[in-house]
Amino acid sequence: MLTLYGMTDSGNCYKPRLLLAKLGRPFRHxxxxxxxxxxxxxxxxxxxxxxxxxxxxxEDGRTLAESNAILLHLAEGTRFLPADAYQxxxxxxxxxxxxxxxxxxxxxRRSLVKYPHLAAFATEERMAALLxxxxxxxxxxxxxxxxxxxxxxxxxxxxxxALYAYTHDAATAGFELAxxxxxxxxxxxxxxxxxxxEIGWKPA
Amino acid sequence: MLTLYGMTDSGNCYKPRLLLAKLGRPFRHxxxxxxxxxxxxxxxxxxxxxxxxxxxxxEDGRTLAESNAILLHLAEGTRFLPADAYQxxxxxxxxxxxxxxxxxxxxxRRSLVKYPHLAAFATEERMAALLxxxxxxxxxxxxxxxxxxxxxxxxxxxxxxALYAYTHDAATAGFELAxxxxxxxxxxxxxxxxxxxEIGWKPA
Numbered sequence: 001m002l003t004l005y006g007m008t009d010s011g012n013c014y015k016p017r018l019l020l021a022k023l024g025r026p027f028r029h030x031x032x033x034x035x036x037x038x039x040x041x042x043x044x045x046x047x048x049x050x051x052x053x054x055x056x057x058x059e060d061g062r063t064l065a066e067s068n069a070i071l072l073h074l075a076e077g078t079r080f081l082p083a084d085a086y087q088x089x090x091x092x093x094x095x096x097x098x099x100x101x102x103x104x105x106x107x108x109r110r111s112l113v114k115y116p117h118l119a120a121f122a123t124e125e126r127m128a129a130l131l132x133x134x135x136x137x138x139x140x141x142x143x144x145x146x147x148x149x150x151x152x153x154x155x156x157x158x159x160x161x162a163l164y165a166y167t168h169d170a171a172t173a174g175f176e177l178a179x180x181x182x183x184x185x186x187x188x189x190x191x192x193x194x195x196x197x198e199i200g201w202k203p204a
Numbered sequence: 205m206l207t208l209y210g211m212t213d214s215g216n217c218y219k220p221r222l223l224l225a226k227l228g229r230p231f232r233h234x235x236x237x238x239x240x241x242x243x244x245x246x247x248x249x250x251x252x253x254x255x256x257x258x259x260x261x262x263e264d265g266r267t268l269a270e271s272n273a274i275l276l277h278l279a280e281g282t283r284f285l286p287a288d289a290y291q292x293x294x295x296x297x298x299x300x301x302x303x304x305x306x307x308x309x310x311x312x313r314r315s316l317v318k319y320p321h322l323a324a325f326a327t328e329e330r331m332a333a334l335l336x337x338x339x340x341x342x343x344x345x346x347x348x349x350x351x352x353x354x355x356x357x358x359x360x361x362x363x364x365x366a367l368y369a370y371t372h373d374a375a376t377a378g379f380e381l382a383x384x385x386x387x388x389x390x391x392x393x394x395x396x397x398x399x400x401x402e403i404g405w406k407p408a
C-alpha cells in the first residue's frame with residue numbers, strides 16, 4: 001500500500017490526499033509536521049533530503065517528493081491528466097503557476113496568519129506584498145476561468161486539484177474571494193465533483 | 205514554426221532554447237524583456253496574462269507558459285522524458301524542486317547581483333538569506349548527484365535541462381560551486397551531451 005507522509009493542515013499535503021480519494025486508491029497517512037521539527041528529523045531527511053512534506057512512499061520503499069509531481073505521477077492514465085497533448089501541457093502550465101506564482105503568496109500568507117510562532121515574520125510590509133502578489137495570482141486565475149470551466153479546459157484535472165488546495169482557504173489568508181466571481185464558481189465546481197474530500201480528511 | 209518569446213539572458217528562457225536545440229526543432233526567437241516593460245505591455249499580456257517569459261506560441265496561435273511546462277510538453281515522446289514511470293516521476297519532482305527551492309534563491313540572487321536597477325532590493329539581510337537558501341538547494345542536489353549521474357537516473361532528462369539553466373551560472377549569483385563536487389561534475393556532463401548550446405544562443 002502507498003504511504004503518504006504529510007501534515008493534515010497543509011494545502012500541499014491535501015492535494016495528494018484529495019486526488020487519492022478521488023481515485024479510490026487506498027493509502028496510509030503518516031503525520032509529519034513542519035511545526036514540531038518532524039520534517040527536519042534525521043529519519044525524515046533520510047527519506048526526503050529537501051525536508052518538506054508531502055512525500056509519497058511506494059511499497060518497495062522508493063519515494064517521491066513535491067506535491068505537484070505526486071499529482072502528475074498518480075494521475076497518469078486517469079481522467080485527471082488530459083489525453084490531449086495541448087490540454088495536458090496546460091495542466092503542466094497551471095501546476096507550475098501554482099508553485100511559483102500562487103503558493104508562495106497565498107499559502108505563505110495563510111501560514112503567517114494561522115501559526116502564532118510565525119508572527120514575528122508577519123511584518124506589515126511583508127503582509128502587504130503577499131496580499132498584492134496573491135491578488136495578482138487570483139486575477140490571472142479569474143481571467144482563465146472566465147474562458148474555460150477548468151484550468152486545462154473542459155474537465156477537471158490535476159491543475160484544479162493543485163490550485164483548489166490553497167485557493168479554497170484563501171479567506172483565512174486574508175483574501176476576498178467575492179472579488180473573483182469566476183474563481184468562486186470554480187471552487188464550487190471542484191467541491192461538487194465526485195468523491196471530493198475536505199482538507200482535514202484522512203483515510204480511516 | 206514554433207515561436208519562443210523570451211529574454212536571452214534569462215535562465216528560465218534558456219531552458220526551452222537548450223531543449224529545442226537538442227531536439228533539432230526549428231523555432232523563431234522573439235526578444236521580450238522584463239527589464240524594459242516588455243513583459244507588461246498590453247500586447248504581451250494578451251498572450252500571457254501572468255506577464256512572464258518564456259512563452260511558447262504554436263503555429264495556430266495557441267500559447268504555453270511556464271518554462272518547465274514547455275520543457276515537459278516538448279519532451280514527451282523523446283529521450284528527455286524517461287519512459288519508466290518512476291524515473292519520469294523523478295523528473296517531475298526535480299522540475300518542481302527547481303521552481304520552488306532553487307530558482308527563487310539562485311536566480312533571484314543572480315538578478316540582484318547582475319541588474320543595477322535592482323540594487324535597492326539587494327539588502328544585506330536578503331542577500332544572506334538567498335545565499336543560505338541557494339546553498340541548501342545545492343546541497344540537496346549534491347546528495348542526489350552522489351547517487352546517480354542525472355536527476356531522473358541514468359540518462360539526461362528535462363530535469364537536468366531545467367536545473368542546468370541557473371546552476372551553471374551560479375558563480376555570478378555568488379555561489380561557490382567548488383564546494384559541490386558532484387554538482388560540478390554533473391555540469392560538465394550536461395555541457396558535453398550532444399547538441400549543447402550556451403545561454404546566449406539563439407537560432408540564426
